[in-house]
Amino acid sequence: MREPMPKNPVNDGVRLRPMVAADLLAAHTLSDELRWPHRLADWEQAFAHARGVVAERDGEIVGTALCWPRGEHHATIGLVIVRPAYQGQRIGQRLMSALLDQLQDRVVLLHATAEGRGLYERLGFARIGELRQHQGIAAPAPLVALQPLWRLRPAGASDADALKQLDRQARGMPRDALIDQLLATAQACVVLDHDAQPRGFGILRRFGRGHVIGPVVAPDMEGAKALIAHLVGMNAGHFTRIDIDADSGLAEWLEGLGLPRVDAPTTMLRGAALEAPVDAPRLFAIVTQAIG
Numbered sequence: 001m002r003e004p005m006p007k008n009p010v011n012d013g014v015r016l017r018p019m020v021a022a023d024l025l026a027a028h029t030l031s032d033e034l035r036w037p038h039r040l041a042d043w044e045q046a047f048a049h050a051r052g053v054v055a056e057r058d059g060e061i062v063g064t065a066l067c068w069p070r071g072e073h074h075a076t077i078g079l080v081i082v083r084p085a086y087q088g089q090r091i092g093q094r095l096m097s098a099l100l101d102q103l104q105d106r107v108v109l110l111h112a113t114a115e116g117r118g119l120y121e122r123l124g125f126a127r128i129g130e131l132r133q134h135q136g137i138a139a140p141a142p143l144v145a146l147q148p149l150w151r152l153r154p155a156g157a158s159d160a161d162a163l164k165q166l167d168r169q170a171r172g173m174p175r176d177a178l179i180d181q182l183l184a185t186a187q188a189c190v191v192l193d194h195d196a197q198p199r200g201f202g203i204l205r206r207f208g209r210g211h212v213i214g215p216v217v218a219p220d221m222e223g224a225k226a227l228i229a230h231l232v233g234m235n236a237g238h239f240t241r242i243d244i245d246a247d248s249g250l251a252e253w254l255e256g257l258g259l260p261r262v263d264a265p266t267t268m269l270r271g272a273a274l275e276a277p278v279d280a281p282r283l284f285a286i287v288t289q290a291i292g
């Protein structure tokens, strides 16, 4: 049985301060302790456009929480971690409150583990959906046939603006710096054209135990399958992860590609619903659970 948690743990020696790059090694040790797959390079990439807060006790980092402001009105929160020995002392709540104070009235999106969900609900987040995390050794993927006028091609430098716009419409918030960062570091970016106009794209990149496919933005499921099959095929025989929207209709198909489901986090939002134009493309796979 858990010990009862003090209502207001005061003077417990825990101090919050802004996270700095020099904290990344300790933050990585923290995620290792939870057996999260992040490499130090994944923390560095996540921190590049983030604001973070750490909880320290006796000079040791015992908690982290990061946020990514997007445009003027949105943000995502992730990498919320409290060292197991320190959990249940409202450190998670203090870290989250510090970030939410900075974000003021921005609409905030996050993906919650089962452990985090209660904390986020108490802070005003509501469930808006679910993810399905699929991963495994990718099998060679049969190519998905496209209708006339549709084709796949590698992205070029001149595509960046179009891909940012597709991502913005699909995610419901602008993420230009993130897309630039992903394009600069990705192993592959494939564009889905219709009549020579970009209508979707997918990215394959190094992350965690192997490679991740995401984001995947497409107008429909067939387009998403064509993009994913191409990227899975490039990574056949290697560890591949993809975090899809639970309503995407892709789960069973991914299992057939050697990528079984391993987790099902909850998508949560604080504030007004994310807006998308009627004919907006869809975000079939996210970037990471932290970043959204």
Ligand SMILES: CC(C)(COP(=O)(O)OP(=O)(O)OC[C@H]1O[C@@H](n2cnc3c(N)ncnc32)[C@H](O)[C@@H]1OP(=O)(O)O)[C@@H](O)C(=O)NCCC(=O)NCCS
Residues within 6 Å of the ligand: 002, 003, 004, 005, 034, 079, 080, 081, 082, 083, 086, 087, 088, 089, 090, 091, 092, 093, 094, 111, 112, 113, 114, 115, 116, 117, 118, 119
């Ligand atoms: C989720 C997490 C960050 C919460 O941090 P925390 O400091 O433990 O959070 P708080 O103390 O503010 O509150 C958390 C819960 O602990 C419960 N609790 C009470 N007494 C407790 C005790 N003695 N020990 C552990 N938990 C206790 C609280 O009731 C609350 O439960 P609820 O959320 O189910 O209602 C932390 O559990 C964690 O790092 N988990 C692993 C990583 C993770 O899943 N992160 C979330 C990513 S979205």
